[in-house]
Amino acid sequence: MKKVLAVCFILVFLSCHRSDNKNDSLTNNEGENEMIETILTRRSIRKYKPQQVERAKLDTVMKAAIYAPSALNKQPWEVRVVQNKEFIDKINDRFVAFARGREMQGSASRAAEPGFSVFHGAPTVIVLARDKNNHSSMLDVGLLTQNILLSAHALGLGTCPIGSVVSILTDPANKELVDLLKIPEDYEIVLAVSLGYSDESPVVKERYADKVIYME
CATH class of the missing domain: 3.40.109.10 (NADH Oxidase)
Structure with a gap:
C-alpha cells in the first residue's frame, strides 16, 4: 500500500512539474525564429x-x-x-x-x-x-x-x-x-x-501565462 501511495505521489508531482514548465515556456522571451522574435520583442x-x-x-x-x-x-x-x-x-x-x-x-x-x-x-x-x-x-x-x-x-x-x-x-x-x-x-x-523611430527602450512587462490552459 505504501508503494502505491509513493508512486501516486511521484506521478502527481511530475504532472504539476510538467504544467509549470509549460507556463515557463510561455514567458520565455527567446524566439525560435525571426517572426517569433519580432512578436516577443515588440x-x-x-x-x-x-x-x-x-x-x-x-x-x-x-x-x-x-x-x-x-x-x-x-x-x-x-x-x-x-x-x-x-x-x-x-x-x-x-x-x-x-x-x-x-x-x-x-x-x-x-x-x-x-x-x-x-x-x-x-x-x-x-x-x-x-x-x-x-x-x-x-x-x-x-x-x-x-x-x-x-x-x-x-x-x-x-x-x-x-x-x-x-x-x-x-x-x-x-x-x-x-x-x-x-x-x-x-x-x-x-x-x-x-x-x-523609437527614442526609448521599454522593459518587457509581465505576461499572464496562467490565462492559457491546455485541455489535454
Missing part, C-alpha cells in the same frame, strides 16, 4: 525621435497591413497615414482641450502638462476606421492593427496603439477637422497608431 513606444518615417518603409507597413485576414475577405477598413505636423498638432490641441477637467487614464492623464502629445511626439500617425455595417469589422481592424505593429517593428520602427484620441475624432464638434481625413460616412474611426 513594445509600445511612447517617446520618438523627430526623424520622419521614409515612404518606402511606410509602403511596406501598409502592404503588410492590408494583407491581414478579414471575415469573408471584406476588408472593412479605411486607413489614413498622416505625416502633416500641422494637422497632427491640431488633433493634439483638440484632445488637450477635451481632456481639460476630465479624469483621464494612462498617459492621457498628463494632458495638462506643457508639451503634452497624445501621439507621444510621433512624426507619423495612422488613423483606422471600420465599416459600421459590418459586424466583424472591429475584429478585422484589430487584425490589421497587429500587422501594422509587427511589420513596423520588423523595420526598426516603433508604434503605440492610441484609443483615447478616438473620443475627439468621433465628436461632431470636430467634424471639420475629421472631414480632412475623407472617411466614408458609413465608417467610424476606432483607433490611432503612433509611428516613428
